[in-house]
Amino acid sequence: xxxxxxxxxxxxxxxxxxxxxxxxxxxxxxxxxxxxxxxxxxxxxxxxxxxxxxxxxxxxxxxxxxxxxxxxxxxxxxxxxxxxxxxxxxxxxxxxxxxxx
Numbered sequence: 001x002x003x004x005x006x007x008x009x010x011x012x013x014x015x016x017x018x019x020x021x022x023x024x025x026x027x028x029x030x031x032x033x034x035x036x037x038x039x040x041x042x043x044x045x046x047x048x049x050x051x052x053x054x055x056x057x058x059x060x061x062x063x064x065x066x067x068x069x070x071x072x073x074x075x076x077x078x079x080x081x082x083x084x085x086x087x088x089x090x091x092x093x094x095x096x097x098x099x100x101x
Contacts (some may be wrong), residue, residue, distance in 0.1 A: 012063035015087040018052040018070055020080035027052055028097045030074035031066075035095035038062040042092050046100045053101070055087055 018027070023046050031044045031054060040058040047053050054070070056063045073079045 011089065012056070012058060012060040013087040013089050014056045014063055014067065015085045016052075016054040016056065016067065016070055017047075017083040018054070018073070018079060018081075019050075019083075020073075021076075021078035022052045022073060023050055025076035026074045027077050031070065032095055032097055034069050035066055038066055040066050040095055042090065042095050043098045044095070045098045048100065055090060057087075057090060057092055 028044045028046065031052075035042065035044075035056070038058070040056050040062050042055040042057045044052060044054040056066055058066075067082065067084060071079055071082050
């Protein structure tokens with residue numbers, strides 16, 4: 001299995017699918033707060049299948065830190081798995097929650 005964690009000097013773009021008890025527990029809003037604190041750009045949304053999906057973009061170190069946060073989530077969450085995939089760069093000004101898909 002490849003290690004899709006970025007290195008510190010990369011412009012890192014990663015797509016995440018987060019499974020577990022991650023909806024209805026303030027996960028998206030907490031991820032927005034953490035991403036903005038770290039300076040990561042992109043988006044997060046709930047999916048109809050009960051998972052949370054996110055696109056992260058920033059320097060490798062901060063994206064890796066947000067991925068680490070995603071594996072824990074906010075206190076009420078119970079994250080069981082985070083799928084991390086390479087992603088294409090986007091044109092993002094900030095990090096925000098978007099509509100459920």
